[in-house]
Amino acid sequence: MIARRIHIKKYDWVVHVFYAVTCYWTDRIMDVLESIGCPERILRSSYKNLMSCKLDTGLTYSNYNIRETVMVVGLTSSPAEFLNSFDHERKHLEAHIAQAYDIYPYGEEIAYLSGDIAQMLVEDVQLFICDCDKHKQIIYRKCNCHA
Numbered sequence: 001m002i003a004r005r006i007h008i009k010k011y012d013w014v015v016h017v018f019y020a021v022t023c024y025w026t027d028r029i030m031d032v033l034e035s036i037g038c039p040e041r042i043l044r045s046s047y048k049n050l051m052s053c054k055l056d057t058g059l060t061y062s063n064y065n066i067r068e069t070v071m072v073v074g075l076t077s078s079p080a081e082f083l084n085s086f087d088h089e090r091k092h093l094e095a096h097i098a099q100a101y102d103i104y105p106y107g108e109e110i111a112y113l114s115g116d117i118a119q120m121l122v123e124d125v126q127l128f129i130c131d132c133d134k135h136k137q138i139i140y141r142k143c144n145c146h147a
Contacts (some may be wrong), residue, residue, distance in 0.1 A: 001025045001143045006120045008113075011097055013067040015028055015117075019124060020143040023053040025079045029072060033061060036068045050074075056081045058089045062096035082128040090117055 001024075004017040016032050018025070026047065033046055038061050046059055055077045062069040071089045076082040094114055095105070103109050118125075127135050 021072050023051050026050040033070050036057045036063045058085045060089045060092035064100040065067045079129040079131050
């Protein structure tokens with residue numbers, strides 16, 4: 001697993017991002033979800049999702065009151081599936097921030113937010129969408145994946 005913590009300064013919003021997650025990391029992610037006040041019902045469904053050990057899945061939970069999010073992109077079966085899962089979870093993150101700040105979902109501000117998040121995570125995305133041996137080895141070393 002590769003973990004990142006980003007801070008979106010304009011909205012004072014913290015995001016805990018986890019990539020290449022396998023069920024081995026469930027307890028660590030559950031601890032972070034609990035630490036940001038995730039309700040019991042969502043904790044249970046998140047635990048079930050993470051423990052399913054399925055490829056090409058993820059989850060995003062945000063606590064609007066403390067402006068903090070946990071975004072998980074599970075282990076994926078291909079670079080295309082990574083991009084699909086990443087973009088799906090990023091859209092949830094953007095929607096949560098938009099709802100918390102009453103940002104119009106079809107305007108410029110949400111588009112700029114999307115670009116800001118993409119710029120903060122571009123190196124991670126590059127790592128996972130490149131299918132070359134060099135990047136596969138980096139992922140293997142960083143997350144200790146055994147797939």
